[in-house]
Amino acid sequence: AQSVTQLGSHVSVSEGALVLLRCNYSSSVPPYLFWYVQYPNQGLQLLLKYTTGATLVKGINGFEAEFKKSETSFHLTKPSAHMSDAAEYFCAVSEVGRGSQGNLIFGKGTKLSVKP
């Protein structure tokens, strides 16, 4: 069965500092991996996704993530945090090729705070 583990329910960084949000997954088949962001009182917005091909994926708002099969990880990074990055971030996995309709399995989320 698939699962997603996000280390750290809450991460706090200073404005301009590196953002690193960790995600590890388990999947019995090659996964599709996603990062979604949820701003207060809003829905889930796709930041980036990995399906096949290049393992370093660039997304919106300067975020990127690297798929590391050997580590079963898909950590999200941003070189320099901005106040507007404060939100909750969800990592998700989807199995492909097993009759799945593309259902996403989400991690518990990591709330990012950015200090001035």
Place this chain on the structure above:
Amino acid sequence: EPEVTQTPSHQVTQMGQEVILRCVPISNHLYFYWYRQILGQKVEFLVSFYNNEISEKSEIFDDQFSVERPDGSNFTLKIRSTKLEDSAMYFCASRISSGELFFGEGSRLTVL
């Protein structure tokens, strides 16, 4: 930009009452989903719907839940007899055949 819209944004109901949450997926999308997020917990898959029938459902989606696409635009989630533990944010999502999931802003359900 096309978006998934959900109504109501917040509903308060008494335990045992029926609730219908409504969603208008993006018009050319073919797959529809409901997820829920209990406060402080992860987003959980409830059900997926394709070609006018349920294609997958989770253990959470028991007999008190049902989904319907009553016309060409709406996609509804009905909870027949709400329980306290049904209090959550419910997200609708849709996608084209192999694209990303687009989520609505959610409907917050509070069961008293």
